[in-house]
Amino acid sequence: MIPAAFAYARPTTVEEALRVIAEGGDDVKVLAGGQSLIPVMRLRLAAPELVVDLTRVEELRGVREEGDQLVVGAMTTHADVLSDPLLAQYAQLVVQATETVADRQVRRRGTFGGALAHADPAGDLPAVALALDAEFVVAGPAGRRTVPASEFFVDYLTTALEEGELLVEIRLPKLSAADGWGTRYEKFNRVAQAWSIVAVAAAVRREGGRITEARIGLTNMGPTPLRAGATEAALVGVDVSLETVTAAAAQAAEGTSPSNDLNAQADYRQHLAQVLTRRALAAAAGL
Template sequence: MIPAKFDYARPQSADEAVRLLADAGPEAKVLAGGQSLLPILRLRLSFPELLIDVGAIEQLRGVREEDGTLVVGALTTHHDLVRAPLVRLHAGLLAQAAATVADPAVRHRGTLGGSLAHADPAGDLPAVCLTLDAQLVALGPAGYRTIPAAEFFVDYLTTALRPDELLTEIRIPTLDGWGFHYEKFHRTAQAWAVVGVAAAVRRDGAGRGAIAEARIGLANMGARPMRAHLTETALAGAEPTAAAVGRAATMAAEGAHPPTDLSGSAEYREHLARVLTGRAVLAAAGAD
């Protein structure tokens, strides 16, 4: 289908983009990589009066490290996340999950900021950033503000971003010494995850003892990504064995409200969440 008519702007700076957003109000949409927005426009599920293409704003690209924090520009592509040495060193879970997004064509165009701002609960990277306790930085007319990932995802395709704010960067505390694994079930390589599980695990005894701490994020288990807090609590102090992890994983779907659709029922997704959580935690813990 052909999108509805809209005006187009291509700002050269983040400040210029924010001015355009403030002037246009809620009738404007930001175009980053376009891998989520363009299909919605073609289906006429969105009718923006102004499309603001931020692709020329170089300050929104790249990866750097600042005082134990990994700083990722919102326009950094999935492909660059996979290849960036700093991401692989300090946030390997993000690199691993980005490598599973759709196909190479989408990974070369899609951006981290675009994926997070789109806030599809079936997306891989929102659940990963939630697991990593990321902080999302937005620029608005009043300046910058930082939004914890736990507060950023509000509802289905809805975030805490205001209509006049632009997501500029994602700040991730480095998890050096943690194991990680991203596990998902999907029908085809290009399809959204039926269920995805992001796990990060820290073990005692220089990585050889019991599980000291675990973080688990779930994708497509409700209207927004969620943490499996009961399983995280149950894993603290547990041995990284199939039996112990399996017991904790039985609580992974507690509090979730998964959808029923053509890919599976809510009950099926709850089963997948338990099974995939067990696999992801064991892999993150380095269990044999």
């Protein structure tokens, strides 16, 4: 189908983009990679009066170091995430999840920030950001503010972004193998390149034969990404073994509210969460 008629703006700076959005009225959509927006516009499920295309805002691209954090520009494509040496060294969990996003063509156009701002609970990156305690830097008419991942995802397809604001960068902690961190992203889908039915993002820090920290994000186990808090707590201070990992993973679905749909029933998703958490933790812990 063909989208409804719309006005089009292509700013080159964040300030220009914010100004255009502010002047655009009540029905403005921001175009990042377009992999989610364009299909719904073609189906006329969205018919904005103005589309603001961010593809020429170069300051929103790239990855850099700032102290103990990595800063990823919101318009950095998935393909650039996969080829970036800093992310390969310090954010393997991001790389592993990004490798599973859709297909090669989508990864060339789709963007890191666009996927996070879209906030689809079946998307691969929101649960990773939550597990890593990422920080989201948002620019708006009143300046810039930082939103922790735990507060960014509000509801289904809904974030803490307010009217007239843009996600400009994502700050990630450095987690390296040299510091004892291991990571794994486990995803279950019915066909290749499809959305996750359930997925698990796990990061485990070991000292000697014990686990000192665990971070686990769950994909598609509720209207927003979730942390497997009970499993995280059960792992801290325990010896690294398949038995301890299995026992902790059995608690992964606690506090979740997965949906019933054509792909899976809620109880099946809860079972998958336990199985995938065990697999992800075992791999992250080096078992």
